[in-house]
Amino acid sequence: METRQLEYLVAVAEELNFTRAAERVFAAQSTVSAGVRALERELGAALFERDPHGVRPTATGVAVLEEARDALRAVERVRDAARGDGELRGVVRVGIFTNLTTIDLPGIMGEFHQRHPLVDLRLGPSPSGSTGLAEDVRQGRLDVAFVGLPDRLPGLLERELAVSPFVAVVAADHALAGRPEVSLAELADEQWVDARAGFGNRVTLDRELAARGISRRVPTELSDLGEIPRFVAARLGVAVLPALTVIPAAGAVVIPLRERIEWRLDAIARPRPSTAALAMLDLLSERFGRSRTLEAR
Known part of the structure; x- marks a missing residue:
């Protein structure tokens, strides 16, 4: 089998459409279709179910997909080792949080580009927040991701970037707005605005509320x-x-929360990431470590 066939397999599995997969790998649709069929013949198993509504991986396809991603990452590491020119190449797919200006994402990515101009960046969020981002990394759809989950993630590399306390946010004319601090019990009977289920901050807060017997x-x-x-x-x-x-x-207005509840921001990747993905992890650790040093001063 050829590396290009594995690239076709991954593209079709992620796009669930041969046309979009072909556009992604800069090949004709017929070439991608023929490459996948050749791979299926060689393996002696159907990798996709095809119908008028699209394609989806078979159970065998899902198992093969995991190995194909690992093989492509291994090939990338071989190429990195063979070049020996010190220049990183390739693509790093990064899972991000949107619209968080407290994290200087453009600055971080700009610095990465200055250091490694031959590496392309693909940035995007998940509709299910940290839970979805972690699963995308685990399945190989992302190389690196920001996550804010309370538990460690077995089988993944983790770099702790920051720890932040929870605070209350209320309308400026709310009865609690002038308080020096507020407790969860005092907020329990209010209507709440929150992230959707699966977002790391909500996972952490829901767990803390349940531990205190508080419903909302x-x-x-x-x-x-x-x-x-x-x-x-x-x-x-x-x-x-x-x-x-x-x-x-x-x-x-923001009010300190009486209870001490912490949210942990991590960067994660699969074991043995590509050299470019590892460089991204190192930069994130460096940038957030730099911020901590400045705050300590």
């Missing part, structure tokens, strides 16, 4: 964490968020 109602859920303070300002409810994620909004 969340009528407003968002897939954009940075927008929550604006919805709070519009009096749709209160919020409790990691301080690092709070983007100031006119009409909303």
Whole structure:
């Protein structure tokens, strides 16, 4: 089998469409289709189920896909080792949080590009937040991702970047707005604005609320964490968020939370990442470590 066939396999599995897969790998659709069929003949098994609505991997295809991704990463590492010119090449796919200006993502990626101009960057979020990003890394759809989950992730590389306390966010005219601090119990009966299920901040907060026997109602859920303070300002409810994620909004105020609840921001990757992905992890550790040093001063 050829490396190019494995690239076709991965592209079709991720796009679930031969036309989009062909565009992604800069090949004719017929070439991609023929390459996948040749791979299926060689392996003696169907890798995709095809119907008028599209394609999807078979059970065998899912198993082969995992190995194909590993093989392509291994080939990339071989090429990196053979070049010997010190220049990194390739693509790094990074899972990010959107609209969080407290994290200087453009600055970080700009610095990475200056250091490694031959590496292409592909950045994107997940509609299910940290949970989805972690699964995308585990399945090989992403090389590196930011996650904010409370538990360690077995089988993945993790770099702790920052730890941030949770704070309350209420409308400026809310009865609690002038308080020096507020407790979760005092917020429990309010309507809440929060991220959708699966986002790391919500996973952490839900666990803490359950441990304290506190239930709440969340009528407003968002897939954009940075927008929550604006919805709070519009009096749709209160919020409790990691301080690092709070983007100031006119009409909303931040109040320290009486309980000490922490949110951990990590960068993750699969074991034995490509040289370019490892360089991204190193830069993230460096940049966030630099921020901690400045804050300590």
